[in-house]
Amino acid sequence: MRVPDPLPDRHQLLHQARADSCTARQRGAGGLPPRLKPTLFFTTMGTKNGNGGANPDSEQPPMIRVGPLLEWLGGIRLAETPQVEEKARLLLVDTLACAISGLGKAEPAALAAQLARIAPGPVRLPGTEQGLAPLEAAFVLALAACWDEACEGLARAHGRPGLHAAASAAALGSAFKSTLGEVLQAVVFGYEIGGRFGEALRVRPGMHVDGGWGSLAGAAAASRLLNANIETTQHALAMAACQMPCSLYLPVAEGCTARNTYSAHAAAMGIFYAKSAIAGITAPPGAFDAAGALNFDAEKTDVSPLEATEDFYILEGYLKPYAAVRHVHYGVACAELWRRDNPGADPGEIDAIELETYQEAVTYCGNRRPRTAIQAQFSLTYGLAYALRTGNLTPDAYLPEALEDAEQQELERKIRVTVSPNIRDRGAVLHVRSGAHSESYRVESIAGDIDRPMSTGQVIAKAREYMTPVIGTEKSRQIIDAILNGSLEARFTM
8 A cells, every 4th residue: 555645845844833833822911932922924825836835945935924913903092093983983884784784685584583593692683583692693794794795895805804894893792782982993903904814815716705814804803802912813813714715706606695605604703713712722823824825826915915004904995886796886887977968768779888897897797697686796787787777786686576677688688898908907988879879988986986985975875775674764773873973982782
């Protein structure tokens, strides 16, 4: 019988170098041995060898210290950073509004009811009849919040750190009767950690960004709300990296809603990681090296964002004016311009439509003739056709009757999508021809972009529109007012 080959030298060295990081750690100020405190190691992996790792002969870049980032974030006080406080309030309102809208759908509501039977607890989500335990509440919150594809995002991270952080923080904060300020602080903490890891890591082709590095955002938010120190938080983050999910894009392409469980799993597990680290369970600092090499595109890894301790990423994050993947929004904005210039026009009389956009939009949102809501949320052509017909793109766009509408399907068939070399970042150009008359519209930025953040009034209007059908006008008003105008010392409630 053939004896298996030994581990490559790189793996032997990795195990030897990290072995003492999982020994019983001292509590209190002593913490980890000096050479490990407060350092987390994140090494970019370049050339791949046959075992899927890095070339052992390649030069390793410097190891990155995350401890200073945690220290900086731990010293932030919302009252001293009014812009950050305001953005965190808006983000939390928007995320809860999206979650409440999602809980109005059959599947999230059924899941909440089923989990309440096996994991009852103190967290009563708006629109539900029974309370949940914190982990289950975080799971349902995140799943429901992305159900209509209308929650936030961060362009530089190519994902949504706020979704993962807010779900963990809101669930724990509700269970522990935390103050609004404590919950908002945890949201910011999780957002800044998750956003930086999101920028540092790039998913491989065929993967979906939700649930991967988002587990770090959830773990960071939970650690902050549970008052974990820097050493403990590092273990929680490394624990998340040890089992960072490799989420597939496949469910989106196939029209399955399993994608919505990705962020839900990450938010719930973030609480597990934080509680485990507080209990004394340890994780190896090298987990970030291994996760970066195995789960992500090592050629695009950039560790520099983890060194940033000056700018708040949350201030760059966007809130969505439309219920769809962000790539779809630029075409929708073009459609609004067409409707403005052609009041009362019948989109059915359009002969030909061309949408020019950027490659990433086509890669992720090339689904045509969607059969299910999630396929439609990732469809440039569906979103554009719906906006041309109705002038908006709300969760109603994904009701069965909308998906099956014959006029919608006919208009979508007329749309041709092309990649424009002149659109390098974000944007779209719409060409519409009716008979001999042609019109073109260019959109380079939309509401929510860094230079055009959604106003408080716009966020409130969206929140009311999303919440009211599920929980009514008065309850919606109470939630919005408590988060946007409540004292930081007031108890957090949903």
